[in-house]
Amino acid sequence: MLEATLTRDGIDARVSELKARREALVEANRYFYLQPTVGPVNHRATMADGRDMVMLASYSYLGLIGHPRIDAAAIAAVEQYGTGAGGVRLLTGTNDLHERLEARIAEFCKREDACVYSSGYVTNLAIITGLTGPGDLILMDKLDHASIVDGALLSGAKWRTYRHNDMEHLEKLLASAQGEYNTILVAADSVFSMDGDVMDLPTTKALCVKYGARLMVDEAHSIGSLGETGHGIEEHFDMVGSIDLKMGTLSKSIPSVGGYLAGDAALIDYQRHMSRPFIFSAALPPASTAAALEAFNVIDDEPWRVKDLHRIQEFYTDGLKAQGWDTMDSTTCVVPVLVGDEGKTMDLTRMLFDRGVFVCPIVHPAVPRGSDRLRTCLMSTHTEEDISQVLDAFADAGRELGLI
Numbered sequence: 537m538l539e540a541t542l543t544r545d546g547i548d549a550r551v552s553e554l555k556a557r558r559e560a561l562v563e564a565n566r567y568f569y570l571q572p573t574v575g576p577v578n579h580r581a582t583m584a585d586g587r588d589m590v591m592l593a594s595y596s597y598l599g600l601i602g603h604p605r606i607d608a609a610a611i612a613a614v615e616q617y618g619t620g621a622g623g624v625r626l627l628t629g630t631n632d633l634h635e636r637l638e639a640r641i642a643e644f645c646k647r648e649d650a651c652v653y654s655s656g657y658v659t660n661l662a663i664i665t666g667l668t669g670p671g672d673l674i675l676m677d678k679l680d681h682a683s684i685v686d687g688a689l690l691s692g693a694k695w696r697t698y699r700h701n702d703m704e705h706l707e708k709l710l711a712s713a714q715g716e717y718n719t720i721l722v723a724a725d726s727v728f729s730m731d732g733d734v735m736d737l738p739t740t741k742a743l744c745v746k747y748g749a750r751l752m753v754d755e756a757h758s759i760g761s762l763g764e765t766g767h768g769i770e771e772h773f774d775m776v777g778s779i780d781l782k783m784g785t786l787s788k789s790i791p792s793v794g795g796y797l798a799g800d801a802a803l804i805d806y807q808r809h810m811s812r813p814f815i816f817s818a819a820l821p822p823a824s825t826a827a828a829l830e831a832f833n834v835i836d837d838e839p840w841r842v843k844d845l846h847r848i849q850e851f852y853t854d855g856l857k858a859q860g861w862d863t864m865d866s867t868t869c870v871v872p873v874l875v876g877d878e879g880k881t882m883d884l885t886r887m888l889f890d891r892g893v894f895v896c897p898i899v900h901p902a903v904p905r906g907s908d909r910l911r912t913c914l915m916s917t918h919t920e921e922d923i924s925q926v927l928d929a930f931a932d933a934g935r936e937l938g939l940i
């Protein structure tokens with residue numbers, strides 16, 4: 537089996553299968569990937585062909601891309617440090633910007649310390665492979681991000697998934713694992729990136745305490761967006777300090793690149809010495825580090841951004857529901873619009889594009905068959921005019937396709 541997939545013929549077969557699928561989508565005017573924008577992406581974006589569109593697919597929930605203070609911090613870092621870190625964090629790559637960013641993240645997350653990695657994806661690999669291995673068990677929500685799944689696969693630990701946000705199922709798995717493993721790690725997304733719903737932190741935490749498991753939460757979509765001041769899921773549930781391994785990205789509300797783990801000082805020190813991406817992959821470059829650092833300051837200095845985001849997400853979601861769309865269980869700025877059919881999802885995307893709205897279709901295998909959808913994302917900078925344009929486009933296209 538392994539040999540067969542490694543032959544050149546196997547590679548050729550895969551490459552030509554993808555090529556045929558892509559060409560068929562292009563031919564049907566249903567190919568929406570890799571579309572270049574020019575200039576900073578905010579609530580509106582300019583496409584490479586010059587078209588101005590409402591951006592309804594960006595993870596930049598607080599609209600901080602192009603923020604003058606953040607841009608200035610990045611430019612000053614290049615002037616002072618140049619463009620590269622020159623090595624891996626453990627050896628020659630650490631500079632004082634990294635240390636300042638880590639201290640600022642620890643403060644923001646209300647933890648003793650934090651360490652940063654070169655992407656959010658790599659951070660999840662680093663945490664899970666650094667802290668678990670053979671003899672351990674990882675329990676993951678079925679809808680956890682691919683980077684958690686990949687970390688579990690790489691770690692050598694045993695792993696199982698529980699049904700999405702199903703606390704009875706999680707308890708069953710925890711109960712049956714008692715006495716069988718050295719460590720049990722429960723890992724969940726805070727806001728699920730395809731469904732826009734929120735993990736049940738109170739029950740998950742209670743179960744972890746009851747069964748002696750460690751809790752890791754991925755805050756990729758909750759930093760900046762959840763909680764009254766955007767400090768994330770612990771603020772949302774008023775449970776500060778409840779997560780053992782608090783992971784987040786620097787690529788969504790924080791307009792940079794990278795990821796972090798915040799936690800107890802000894803644990804973070806361990807990760808700095810033992811997690812492979814800290815040892816074998818280059819450190820964050822100065823511009824990205826300085827931009828991320830300033831972005832945490834901006835979130836705290838401009839609290840109106842989080843309030844605007846919450847207001848606009850309610851305005852938008854209520855508008856969609858009033859038209860008859862199913863937004864699933866979303867209560868956040870990530871709002872799925874359920875279509876349930878791959879072809880119609882693609883057609884809806886095209887019709888919205890033609891009406892000046894940039895959206896992303898999410899179809900099988902990214903989601904189960906029959907739950908094909910658009911995944912739409914709000915930004916605090918969206919105006920009511922932007923959202924009215926979007927809602928008008930949804931109403932027109934939805935009626936034409938017989939979806940509402």
Ligand SMILES: Cc1ncc(COP(=O)(O)O)c(C=O)c1O
Binds near residue numbers: 655657683725756794
């Ligand atoms: C829940 C979640 N975790 C981790 C990641 C990876 O983060 P990054 O894109 O910063 O590598 C993503 C990216 O979309 C995500 O949605």
